[in-house]
Amino acid sequence: MKLAPLMRFAALCILGSFAVLDAAEVTITVLATTDLHGNIYPYDYYTGKPAERGLAKIATLIRRERETNSSNLLIDCGDTIEGTPLEYVYQHWQDTGKLPLDMTFSGPALTADPMMLAMNALGYDAMTVGNHDFNFGLANQMAARRLAKFPWISANTKTEPGADVPPFAPWFIRTVAGVKVAIVGITTPGIPQWDPPEHYKGYRFEGGRAAAAEAVAKVRAAEHPDIVLIAAHAGLGSESPDHPAPEMAENMIFAVASTVPGIDAIIFGHTHQSLESRRIGGVLLMQPKNWGISLGRMDFKLTREGEGPWKLASKESHLIPVTADTAADPQIIDIGRPYHELAERYLTTRVADAPEAMETTYSRVEDTAAIDAIQQVQLDATHADVSFASSFNPNVHIAKGPITVRQLAALYLYDNELYEIAGNGRMVREALENAARYFLTCQRDCRGETLINDRVIGYNFDQAEGVEYEIDVTQPEGHRIRDLRWHGQPLADDQPLTIALNNHRAGGGSGFSMFNGAKIVWQSHEDIRDMMVRYYSRKGVLPAKPENNWRVEPAAARETLEREAVADDERQSHVNR
Numbered sequence: 001m002k003l004a005p006l007m008r009f010a011a012l013c014i015l016g017s018f019a020v021l022d023a024a025e026v027t028i029t030v031l032a033t034t035d036l037h038g039n040i041y042p043y044d045y046y047t048g049k050p051a052e053r054g055l056a057k058i059a060t061l062i063r064r065e066r067e068t069n070s071s072n073l074l075i076d077c078g079d080t081i082e083g084t085p086l087e088y089v090y091q092h093w094q095d096t097g098k099l100p101l102d103m104t105f106s107g108p109a110l111t112a113d114p115m116m117l118a119m120n121a122l123g124y125d126a127m128t129v130g131n132h133d134f135n136f137g138l139a140n141q142m143a144a145r146r147l148a149k150f151p152w153i154s155a156n157t158k159t160e161p162g163a164d165v166p167p168f169a170p171w172f173i174r175t176v177a178g179v180k181v182a183i184v185g186i187t188t189p190g191i192p193q194w195d196p197p198e199h200y201k202g203y204r205f206e207g208g209r210a211a212a213a214e215a216v217a218k219v220r221a222a223e224h225p226d227i228v229l230i231a232a233h234a235g236l237g238s239e240s241p242d243h244p245a246p247e248m249a250e251n252m253i254f255a256v257a258s259t260v261p262g263i264d265a266i267i268f269g270h271t272h273q274s275l276e277s278r279r280i281g282g283v284l285l286m287q288p289k290n291w292g293i294s295l296g297r298m299d300f301k302l303t304r305e306g307e308g309p310w311k312l313a314s315k316e317s318h319l320i321p322v323t324a325d326t327a328a329d330p331q332i333i334d335i336g337r338p339y340h341e342l343a344e345r346y347l348t349t350r351v352a353d354a355p356e357a358m359e360t361t362y363s364r365v366e367d368t369a370a371i372d373a374i375q376q377v378q379l380d381a382t383h384a385d386v387s388f389a390s391s392f393n394p395n396v397h398i399a400k401g402p403i404t405v406r407q408l409a410a411l412y413l414y415d416n417e418l419y420e421i422a423g424n425g426r427m428v429r430e431a432l433e434n435a436a437r438y439f440l441t442c443q444r445d446c447r448g449e450t451l452i453n454d455r456v457i458g459y460n461f462d463q464a465e466g467v468e469y470e471i472d473v474t475q476p477e478g479h480r481i482r483d484l485r486w487h488g489q490p491l492a493d494d495q496p497l498t499i500a501l502n503n504h505r506a507g508g509g510s511g512f513s514m515f516n517g518a519k520i521v522w523q524s525h526e527d528i529r530d531m532m533v534r535y536y537s538r539k540g541v542l543p544a545k546p547e548n549n550w551r552v553e554p555a556a557a558r559e560t561l562e563r564e565a566v567a568d569d570e571r572q573s574h575v576n577r
Contacts, residue, residue: 026071041328046393048347055292077268078133079233095136113147118332119148130269157204186211237249274287367547371389377532378465378528416502423515424493433477438460446557470552
């Protein structure tokens with residue numbers, strides 16, 4: 001009888017040992033890129049110099065990270081098939097059957113999208129469609145989707161009834177190491193505001209927050225996944241409970257993370273910012289840097305006992321930067337080579353002459369001949385009363401003398417089309433006030449202060465040609481534009497005007513809601529960059545000096561802003577080396 005307790009104790013120990021042996025633990029790694037914008041080569045096409053970016057270098061990081069954990073997924077958050085001249089040359093061929101500037105070549109036909117070829121080679125599992133993936137129209141987009149060996153997903157991009165277009169799956173399911181992972185795609189819904197209707201005909205775009213809530217609830221009920229991620233092409237957006245993001249907001253990720261139940265993590269893009277790790281409630285957030293400048297990594301540790309359900313024990317994220325020491329993957333380089341070589345031929349074609357040296361270092365703090373070169377093209381094409389343009393690249397330096405497509409293209413990085421809308425003086429004034437948010441208010445004498453507002457992306461500082469005005473940064477936001485004149489007279493709010501601007505601005509993007517819904521008088525159906533190349537090929541010479549039709553006041557603020565602009569130009573030059 002005295003042995004019985006010992007036997008019971010031994011039995012319990014044996015059972016406990018089996019329980020320990022039956023417990024399981026696994027880590028699932030999700031690798032992510034976003035806003036690659038056709039960057040395959042580690043190369044800046046607008047300076048002609050090497051750069052720490054691109055899918056060829058990211059490929060090396062991907063392969064290295066996979067070696068640390070074979071239980072992984074690889075996803076992209078969109079804006080993939082538009083951006084660099086490497087992609088542009090291919091897309092132009094797809095559209096027209098010929099190369100830009102009627103170039104000829106003797107190589108094989110460009111029948112496959114280079115980004116899809118490279119991503120197939122790397123074994124991507126899924127991609128969320130981005131707004132710029134519609135820029136070249138549905139025929140080009142569908143050609144890329146057919147080539148991709150991975151699904152393009154978007155829960156809030158719906159097909160119209162009876163439309164003859166392929167639907168986007170709302171989510172992607174993959175079981176890795178016995179763990180079921182669901183990835184729900186969300187696309188910024190502003191595409192109808194930014195692209196002509198023929199580029200998205202047959203699709204409609206719903207609000208991201210509501211679509212995420214519906215998709216997450218459905219996928220949890222139907223698939224019972226162990227992990228649910230959102231892969232979104234949309235930015236963080238408003239974080240103020242007093243000013244929540246509207247349902248059709250361009251950037252709604254904070255609203256999704258803070259209000260939609262059942263989400264474990266969100267990987268997002270669109271705004272070209274980076275976020276290594278943040279938690280909103282129980283949701284982990286991460287945003288890799290655009291252009292393949294960094295690779296995102298999320299790790300999910302799960303445990304379970306026996307055949308029971310997996311339980312998420314921990315999650316963390318970090319960004320892995322591309323550096324000068326990161327080798328370019330030779331397989332990805334080989335895939336991009338024919339497209340890269342054609343892009344270089346295009347970019348080195350001589351266009352016109354610069355009568356004076358030209359740079360964009362100060363182009364976001366004062367009027368410059370470089371931005372006037374864009375305004376001149378827009379006004380010539382539309383004959384509009386007023387033209388709006390911005391500085392997309394504050395790191396352009398053009399020497400006096402011959403200039404090439406590369407140098408012109410550096411002034412206009414994006415594949416925007418030109419619109420002419422029917423507007424009025426109020427629109428112009430409100431647009432300039434919105435642009436002036438780029439500056440902070442002077443608190444004292446404007447010297448020694450920081451005056452550039454890092455909450456406003458620099459390319460959202462639009463400048464107007466055809467009117468004269470001052471920006472008084474001693475005044476609060478919304479009250480800075482003074483002495484606004486048209487043909488030398490004060491511009492009345494009710495003065496009818498025609499306005500030239502790009503398609504993104506015409507759709508009300510980036511706070512320019514005053515333009516949304518205005519009557520479109522004319523649109524180019526070609527990129528503004530192409531229009532610039534044709535215009536200056538014909539004209540033969542760029543502007544020698546700026547119009548100087550606007551300036552920042554007071555003078556002390558101009559001095560401070562010039563110092564800040566030089567510091568930013570030096571920082572950008574270092575990044576691009």
